[in-house]
Amino acid sequence: MADRHQQKTIKTTAFPYGVGIFLCSLALPGLLVAAEGNRVEKTFEAAPNPRVTISNARGQILVRGWDKQQVHIVCSVVSPRVELDSEVIPPGGPADKVHFSTHILDPLVSGKDQTADYSLDVPMGTDLEIRDTQGSVKIEKLQGDDATVETVGGAIVVSDFTGHLFVRSIGGNIEVIRAAGRVEAYSITGDLHFVSPATSKLRATTTSGRILFEGDFPDGGDYSLSEYSGDMDIICPPSASFELNAKTDRGKLENAMPITIRHQPATPLSSANSLFGTHLTGKATVSLKSFSGTIRIRQR
Amino acid sequence: MDEIRRHRTAECDRFELELEAYMEGEVRPFVLVHLRECVFCKVVSEDLLALRTAASELPLEEPSPAVWANVRARLSAEGAFAEKEGVWSWLWQLDLLRRPVPVAAFACMLALGCWMTAPRNYPQLEASASLAALEGQPAAVRSMSFVSGGTGLEQVVRELEEAFKAREGSLAPDVKATYENSLSSLDVSIRECNDSLQREPGNSLAHEYLFAAYSQKAEVLSSALEFDEGR
Numbered sequence: 001m002a003d004r005h006q007q008k009t010i011k012t013t014a015f016p017y018g019v020g021i022f023l024c025s026l027a028l029p030g031l032l033v034a035a036e037g038n039r040v041e042k043t044f045e046a047a048p049n050p051r052v053t054i055s056n057a058r059g060q061i062l063v064r065g066w067d068k069q070q071v072h073i074v075c076s077v078v079s080p081r082v083e084l085d086s087e088v089i090p091p092g093g094p095a096d097k098v099h100f101s102t103h104i105l106d107p108l109v110s111g112k113d114q115t116a117d118y119s120l121d122v123p124m125g126t127d128l129e130i131r132d133t134q135g136s137v138k139i140e141k142l143q144g145d146d147a148t149v150e151t152v153g154g155a156i157v158v159s160d161f162t163g164h165l166f167v168r169s170i171g172g173n174i175e176v177i178r179a180a181g182r183v184e185a186y187s188i189t190g191d192l193h194f195v196s197p198a199t200s201k202l203r204a205t206t207t208s209g210r211i212l213f214e215g216d217f218p219d220g221g222d223y224s225l226s227e228y229s230g231d232m233d234i235i236c237p238p239s240a241s242f243e244l245n246a247k248t249d250r251g252k253l254e255n256a257m258p259i260t261i262r263h264q265p266a267t268p269l270s271s272a273n274s275l276f277g278t279h280l281t282g283k284a285t286v287s288l289k290s291f292s293g294t295i296r297i298r299q300r
Numbered sequence: 301m302d303e304i305r306r307h308r309t310a311e312c313d314r315f316e317l318e319l320e321a322y323m324e325g326e327v328r329p330f331v332l333v334h335l336r337e338c339v340f341c342k343v344v345s346e347d348l349l350a351l352r353t354a355a356s357e358l359p360l361e362e363p364s365p366a367v368w369a370n371v372r373a374r375l376s377a378e379g380a381f382a383e384k385e386g387v388w389s390w391l392w393q394l395d396l397l398r399r400p401v402p403v404a405a406f407a408c409m410l411a412l413g414c415w416m417t418a419p420r421n422y423p424q425l426e427a428s429a430s431l432a433a434l435e436g437q438p439a440a441v442r443s444m445s446f447v448s449g450g451t452g453l454e455q456v457v458r459e460l461e462e463a464f465k466a467r468e469g470s471l472a473p474d475v476k477a478t479y480e481n482s483l484s485s486l487d488v489s490i491r492e493c494n495d496s497l498q499r500e501p502g503n504s505l506a507h508e509y510l511f512a513a514y515s516q517k518a519e520v521l522s523s524a525l526e527f528d529e530g531r
Contacts, residue, residue: 171478188482
């Protein structure tokens with residue numbers, strides 16, 4: 001009697017496990033299909049120097065240069081009510097232009113559900129335009145013609161880019177590493193960080209963010225850095241050759257480089273708040289401006 | 301030319317109808333035949349071609365952010381952004397913008413006409429007059445009036461700010477916070493620069509940063525309004 005009761009117990013408890021395993025085996029492919037459905041991968045043949053644009057609301061965008069004459073994109077979305085729209089111009093043959101945009105199908109989708117993450121590989125010489133409202137943007141190893149990146153709150157990181165780079169974020173931090181060509185970086189509250197630039201021209205402005213410049217000033221380069229209330233740190237090698245014009249209205253100016261002071265241009269600022277001179281032969285031109293922030297110049 | 305005008309025929313009317321398509325690159329044999337027969341229409345065609353050539357050689361100048369901010373504020377004030385099917389879609393329906401050559405030619409002629417008929421101004425006298433009118437104003441106001449060409453960037457910013465306040469509720473909380481932080485940061489700089497200019501009217505750095513802060517504020521507000529509309 002006890003054995004029969006035990007057998008019955010085993011049978012009744014084994015049944016739900018079996019059903020569970022069976023149901024799971026049915027559900028698994030469905031889950032995989034659903035995951036696949038939120039990920040889109042596309043490849044387009046591209047003409048020389050194509051133009052690629054991306055418009056996104058939230059999510060990370062990563063763009064890398066590669067040696068194929070193709071634009072390859074992988075896009076993952078969080079919600080099935082968000083999709084990737086792509087437009088190729090011309091419709092047949094190698095693309096001169098490829099436009100990607102995140103399309104929110106349901107206006108009720110909000111917050112993180114709007115997220116779409118992009119990963120792109122683009123040919124060298126690509127002309128890039130990226131707008132990502134609340135997402136971060138990263139560009140790596142790209143020899144481009146022109147790249148424009150704009151965000152509202154997302155961070156922007158560009159490394160090993162050659163060409164004309166225009167980056168702007170209202171509240172996000174901007175980092176530009178080993179850029180060559182011409183760089184323009186603007187933010188209101190974000191920090192700006194430049195590492196080892198080889199740029200011929202650099203324009204950088206932030207209102208309350210901090211500016212950190214680490215690297216040399218290549219010969220003939222023209223560098224203009226301006227912030228309103230954040231601090232500015234310039235760290236350069238002893239071999240840097242530049243002509244300096246630095247001024248701050250209410251902040252301090254701390255210089256640890258052996259600058260040869262030149263004739264001070266007409267300015268109401270005291271010598272404690274402004275510095276005009278050359279380091280070595282003054283081959284690059286460096287202009288540093290702040291209203292109430294501190295400017296520090298020192299050797300690496 | 302009046303003499304030729306008197307001999308205007310039905311062919312001239314047809315020529316006018318077909319000229320636009322011909323200039324867009326379509327094959328229109330009638331236009332070619334008529335050009336050989338009618339001196340007036342030939343002159344008109346040559347003028348339009350010359351205008352198109354001149355227009356294509358004009359450099360593309362990017363207006364300052366203040367100009368776009370001004371345009372946006374005006375359009376916003378006129379309710380152009382209230383509905384998606386606004387003034388732009390109405391313009392588009394007119395089919396004018398799809399035919400750029402005649403429109404560009406017309407615009408050039410219009411601009412030329414305005415330039416030729418406008419009364420001659422004396423900028424130096426005007427500048428002196430406007431500076432004289434500002435004599436009693438505080439230094440900061442004079443600075444703004446000078447840098448923004450007298451139209452008042454400050455006023456544009458105020459209008460944009462009102463439009464932003466009316467719509468900020470529709471922004472996602474994190475986006476709204478980013479915009480508000482930035483605007484507050486710019487407001488601090490505007491206030492401090494104004495204070496500085498009250499004490500030292502000749503402070504060029506304060507003038508520079510004050511103008512930059514207003515321009516940036518206009519850009520940030522424009523960006524917020526665009527974002528709102530793009531949702």
